[in-house]
Amino acid sequence: MKIVLAYSGGLDTSVLVKWLKEEYNAEIVTFAADVGQQEELDGLEDKAKATGAVKHYTLDLVEEFASDFIYPMMRANAIYEGQYYLGTSIARPLIGKHHIEIARQEGATHVAHGATGKGNDQCRFELTYAALAPEIEIISPWRMDKFRQAFPGRKEMIDWCRQQGVNVEASASKPYSMDRNLLHISYEAGILEDPWFDPTTAENKGMFKLSVSPEDAPDQAEYVELDFEKGDCVAVNGEALSPAGVMLKLNALAGKHGIGRVDLVENRFVGMKSRGVYETPGGTILLHAHKQAESLTLDRDLEHLRDGLIPKYAELVYNGFWYAPEREALQAFIDESQKSVSATVRLKLYKGNVITVGRKSPVSLYDENIASMEGVKSDYNPDDASGFIHLQGLRLRARAKAQGGPRLGDLRK
Numbered sequence: 001m002k003i004v005l006a007y008s009g010g011l012d013t014s015v016l017v018k019w020l021k022e023e024y025n026a027e028i029v030t031f032a033a034d035v036g037q038q039e040e041l042d043g044l045e046d047k048a049k050a051t052g053a054v055k056h057y058t059l060d061l062v063e064e065f066a067s068d069f070i071y072p073m074m075r076a077n078a079i080y081e082g083q084y085y086l087g088t089s090i091a092r093p094l095i096g097k098h099h100i101e102i103a104r105q106e107g108a109t110h111v112a113h114g115a116t117g118k119g120n121d122q123c124r125f126e127l128t129y130a131a132l133a134p135e136i137e138i139i140s141p142w143r144m145d146k147f148r149q150a151f152p153g154r155k156e157m158i159d160w161c162r163q164q165g166v167n168v169e170a171s172a173s174k175p176y177s178m179d180r181n182l183l184h185i186s187y188e189a190g191i192l193e194d195p196w197f198d199p200t201t202a203e204n205k206g207m208f209k210l211s212v213s214p215e216d217a218p219d220q221a222e223y224v225e226l227d228f229e230k231g232d233c234v235a236v237n238g239e240a241l242s243p244a245g246v247m248l249k250l251n252a253l254a255g256k257h258g259i260g261r262v263d264l265v266e267n268r269f270v271g272m273k274s275r276g277v278y279e280t281p282g283g284t285i286l287l288h289a290h291k292q293a294e295s296l297t298l299d300r301d302l303e304h305l306r307d308g309l310i311p312k313y314a315e316l317v318y319n320g321f322w323y324a325p326e327r328e329a330l331q332a333f334i335d336e337s338q339k340s341v342s343a344t345v346r347l348k349l350y351k352g353n354v355i356t357v358g359r360k361s362p363v364s365l366y367d368e369n370i371a372s373m374e375g376v377k378s379d380y381n382p383d384d385a386s387g388f389i390h391l392q393g394l395r396l397r398a399r400a401k402a403q404g405g406p407r408l409g410d411l412r413k
Contacts, residue, residue, distance in 0.1 A: 002028075002109065003026045005030050005053075005111075005112045005113070006095060006114065007032050009043075009047050010114075010178075013030075013114040014047065015157050015161065016141060017048060017051040018051050018052045024139075027054045028052055029053065029054060030048040031056075031099055033091075035065045035094065036062050036180070036183070036244075036247075041058060044058055050165075051164070055106075061098065062182055063243065065091065065183075066242070067243040067244070069090050070090060070182070070247065072331055074231075074283075074287055075290070075334050076309075076314075077290060077294075077310055080314040080315065080318045081264075081314075083266075084276075084278065085278065085287070086183075086318060087181060087184025088120075089317050089320070091181045092128065092320065092322075093320070095125070096125050096128030096132070099111055099125075100132045100136065103133070109137055111137075112141065113139075113140065116142045117140070117142040120269050122140055122142070122143070127319075132323065176190040176192050184210075184260075185210055185278070186277070186278050187207060187276065188276045192276070192277060193275060195275045199277055200213060208261070209279070210255045210260070211258055211279050212258050214257075214258035217350075217352065222257060222349045223349075224236065224250075224347050224349060225237055225344055225345065225346045226285075227343075228289070229342045230341060231337075232338075233286055233289065233290070246282075247282045247286075248282070250283075254285050254354075256349075257349040257351065257352070260283065261277070261278070261352070262278045264276060269319040284354060285349070288354045289345040290341075293343035293359065294341055296360070296364040296366050297341050298340065306333070306334060316330070342363055343359055343361035343363075344359065346359065
């Protein structure tokens with residue numbers, strides 16, 4: 001029997017290599033997706049083989065992640081519940097896709113993952129497997145009684161790793177879970193499970209890796225210009241960059257100025273509320289700038305229609321339905337809407353803030369002659385507004401005459 005395990009080298013998957021090997025008397029092949037973790041991938045193959053893997057793959061997926069997953073999501077301005085930039089969520093369908101490809105390449109009948117039985121990732125991975133390889137068998141140890149009995153909590157897993165000589169970035173003094181990629185870092189569990197706990201205090205702020213605190217950011221503001229073509233950022237400060245290059249550049253700029261930290265309590269797909277702390281520096285700048293590019297170039301009703309679809313799109317990504325037909329249909333609409341979104345946006349970065357200070361476009365729908373309050377001749381005739389307003393008020397006058405209009409007393413209550 002051969003099992004391909006999605007492997008990060010972190011606490012859970014370090015334990016799983018040996019446990020799966022012994023429990024199933026199986027050959028374990030480990031797979032790690034490089035989606036921008038950087039130094040977290042150092043020594044991964046040696047670590048996997050030291051705990052029992054017969055073979056290891058690390059695939060460089062950074063450019064694919066940026067161009068085929070982050071950028072399409074940014075075209076949609078997708079944010080879950082108004083706060084979460086979906087950094088973990090959007091990486092999972094990419095990882096799942098390559099997980100399946102390696103399983104087929106290795107002739108494996110089973111795939112396994114280390115997602116917990118209370119989290120969203122189990123849904124995201126397994127919905128991806130269902131869409132791409134319905135015949136594959138899935139092993140989810142965190143949903144198995146025998147695994148949970150052996151490892152009822154993180155402390156037991158940390159102790160086991162110490163006994164086995166497995167190096168993981170976790171300790172009894174700082175037990176929290178961390179997931180990093182090109183778009184963000186998420187922190188959850190352990191000390192963060194108390195929603196009143198403040199990770200930004202002087203004694204705790206060392207947790208953050210991508211950004212300084214706003215208090216420690218430079219006292220001098222910095223300006224940055226982003227060029228967009230058809231909804232995608234193609235250059236930063238006049239320098240043409242690939243999607244991954246844009247993300248790396250913006251991460252550095254935003255992190256320097258303390259931009260992109262979010263502390264939230266979110267509603268998980270499985271039903272519970274969960275506290276998470278996130279750093280999404282470059283993504284915060286990119287989405288802000290994209291909205292500004294759209295403000296000049298998107299037709300009003302098209303923009304409003306698209307905006308009405310953002311919560312559904314974000315929910316689909318969050319829940320793990322990237323490969324579902326409804327997400328694909330929404331993406332087709334969103335991408336069509338972006339054909340005119342070509343603009344340059346100028347931003348000021350200062351102590352945790354992203355401030356718009358300019359935008360321009362060769363295909364701008366903004367007409368200064370029409371918008372001007374000065375007496376400039378244009379296609380807009382103020383006299384036309386009289387008939388327009390009269391017709392808009394027709395149903396309101398009819399209601400007032402026939403039904404008495406709004407109940408003003410009730411409104412005051």
